[in-house]
Amino acid sequence: MSKNVLILPGDGIGPEIVEQAKRVLELVNEQYSLGLEFTEALVGGAAIDADGIPLPEATLDAAKKADAILLGAVGGPKWDAIPDFQIRPEKGLLGIRSNLGLFGNLRPAILYPQLAHASSLKPEIVSGLDILIVRELTGGIYFGQPRGVRVKEGGVREGYNTYVYDENEIRRIGRVAFEAARQRGKKLCSVDKANVLEVTVLWREIMDDLAKEYPDVELSHMYVDNAAMQLVRAPKQFDVMVTGNMFGDILSDAAAMLTGSIGMLPSASLDVNGKGMYEPCHGSAPDIAGQGKANPLATILSVAMMLRYSLNEGDTADKIEAAVSQVLDQNLRTVDIMSDGMTVVTTAQMGDAVVAAL
């Protein structure tokens, strides 16, 4: 039975990195007769330009029908000036996450040994770094109601958002994190602000509750401010971290940057059935779009995650990851991860190298 992969190139460097990732996916599709079929659609700024909205119905339909989705990136200054808050590239991304129930966001922060020098941290602090951040992606303050800007008595405007989680949402993401920890180092750190925010008091309670079902996993709790500090001070103390949408946004980006090579980091956003959207951790980098400078490896590694989590092709995922490691061993580098003695390559040349390695 054939499976459908929806490709969403998006904005900025999105199209060029997705192009290389698609080559890799097409290659393994042939090599291993995976039976994948591809469709493509517009999202984000590209969709605003074509259809006036960031998530056209056709795109949402295609996303619902697909078995897995590969996304480049969305956003750019071009669309920042649009006054309507609903007509923003980001709303396309948020709309897919929410409409498809992609609540489980997996963000690995891995430091490739070949790129140890790239980090702004001292080598001994980050060498061998391998953290998985599990971020809740369809709830919390991102989607909480009520929200908006209202006029108070006296004519003063006030902006407001609601940070809300119910037990079920917390338990659902908690399970994803405990399961992931069980497959890894068996250590889970739940991040909250339970000394100030009631919503995270509930979060902590449910995590404690779940821990009884996972006696093999060691659960700890950490306040978000301390977690941000500990990531800077001694990131290798962490195995899996789990947190809500907003804290996860901040901490996963900080963790990614610890590696100094965010151009290497993929991510997965999964629904209850393991269907998912896959995208690089980095953004659309409009400043370098179209110049062949972008690093396609995070997107190629996102393809590997897709094969592993949504398409049940873990062996093929391993092969792609090995191919990426191999091109690094060949000293090939896009500019973002360039260093002395290495060979600079373009986006397409990096794609060529991975294809050759496969």
Add this chain to the structure above:
Amino acid sequence: MSKNVLILPGDGIGPEIVEQAKRVLELVNEQYSLGLEFTEALVGGAAIDADGIPLPEATLDAAKKADAILLGAVGGPKWDAIPDFQIRPEKGLLGIRSNLGLFGNLRPAILYPQLAHASSLKPEIVSGLDILIVRELTGGIYFGQPRGVRVKEGGVREGYNTYVYDENEIRRIGRVAFEAARQRGKKLCSVDKANVLEVTVLWREIMDDLAKEYPDVELSHMYVDNAAMQLVRAPKQFDVMVTGNMFGDILSDAAAMLTGSIGMLPSASLDVNGKGMYEPCHGSAPDIAGQGKANPLATILSVAMMLRYSLNEGDTADKIEAAVSQVLDQNLRTVDIMSDGMTVVTTAQMGDAVVAAL
């Protein structure tokens, strides 16, 4: 006319670090005839132990009457098990901030040249680091209503908090930040999540508005996830950063940890008239309390900030800061900032050294 300084030792290492800071304050009070008088009161866990609540009325009254407040730190595992969310050490701190209207939190992240090695970041990334984070401290999600845990239809519990700011609150903290930037490097970065949260769309609008009054200050905007990354990647790009209560909590701790010497960092929390509470950036460190290991320098530097911002004694503040730099030059180090070839000293010995230097 005499001025009153309220001393709140608090919990954990609070009493021992405050003791040294008080010695310094008493000394300069005599040396320069500052006319300061001291009172002392309980807050946090110490107040829970004595009076059952974290902010007794007598403490709040004394705080209101004082011209400035010196706080050690609050909190510890001893009080974590209390089921009533209102009976927590942190509520004492939050209660003073809120009741006294201490909305303007100044958190410098400065790397002392003598301690450059202490950072987990590479020296070239952090040497000379000097950032000021201006955090709004009496609003945002910390104090927003409604909040709590409620039972939804079907018996499912849901926790919720409200992230809210009105124009006046934003403008007020914005001015503090623009004024600070004007006195420093004339660069202000406002941190928000305006691509997702309506409350921060208003925040951004007001900051843009204020910028017209400060043409000499260069205002930029950054999303909070990117700000967390940029702090790790290249922190020296920042001069002054301004943000809300929750983002400020996270980013100021991350920024402090970039220095690797959080035991050196003071903070100020100011009201509209410049009255303020001063405290170290670090916490109550219950694990080392009572052992003479704590670094009193952040609290001593908080005294310097107090003299500068609330007591109009900037020259005396300079002298204290010079004395701290001098003891570092004498190679004296508490354990938290210890390194090869330096001399370990206790909390009290560090206090002695600063007193001697003065």
